[in-house]
Ligand SMILES: Nc1ncnc2c1ncn2[C@@H]1O[C@H](COP(=O)(O)OP(=O)(O)OP(=O)(O)O)[C@@H](O)[C@H]1O
């Protein structure tokens with residue numbers, strides 16, 4: 001079974017990393033303010049254990065953990081920000097009326113707003129019926145959400161799953177993503193703005209949309225440009241693998257709802 005093969009491969013690759021990072025990371029990597037946020041979430045039973053690193057990006061780390069009832073959780077923690085990242089996230093925050101503008105130099109506030117934006121986008125998307133990891137809690141720079149994967153091993157991204165997927169499965173993901181994008185735009189009123197095969201995970205046979213920090217409301221000055229880019233990214237991906245053009249097939253439905261939104 002392709003999915004089982006994928007998990008087996010990951011287990012072999014990740015075992016070493018996981019063992020090395022188990023718990024130690026908590027003391028070594030987090031500053032005391034971040035620890036304070038982790039403790040606050042612990043007091044609420046949202047985080048009970050942090051078990052290992054799932055992904056270590058430039059700005060954020062994602063951990064696998066357990067909640068008080070023993071359920072799996074994903075914990076995304078923003079730890080640092082390069083000048084480039086600060087500049088780019090400002091652009092997404094400042095065009096969004098849900099967030100205040102942040103004084104320059106106030107780095108921590110900027111990161112908190114960014115984490116809050118990601119969390120609120122998750123809540124909004126879930127409410128609109130978009131398949132995203134269910135949000136569980138937020139404190140400062142720490143976001144807790146549903147873990148996509150098994151036994152601490154994350155599910156594959158679309159770009160990884162494509163290796164083992166049948167044409168039929170890819171057709172299924174494609175159709176599903178058409179309706180997810182429609183729900184995102186038409187029901188949630190949000191544009192993802194970084195949608196690609198790298199920010200979609202395949203879990204339980206379905207695509208899940210992740211990494212929604214930069215998603216913006218439709219009234220953001222650049223929302224349509226971002227939407228175009230999202231659609232172009234997925235169009236290239238699916239053109240290559242199943243020869244279908246999302247750009248051509250999604251047009252009608254989106255145009256209608258964008259028109260209705262613009263008139264409202
Ligand atoms: N809910 C989740 N469950 C399991 N794994 C997750 C979850 N969310 C994210 N991940 C894993 O963590 C990675 C990074 O998450 P995300 O895309 O949200 O952060 P990012 O800021 O884009 O980080 P990067 O710079 O590494 O892409 C994902 O590619 C995925 O492998």
Ligand SMILES: [Mg+2]
Pocket residue numbers: 198199211
């Ligand atoms: Mg990402």
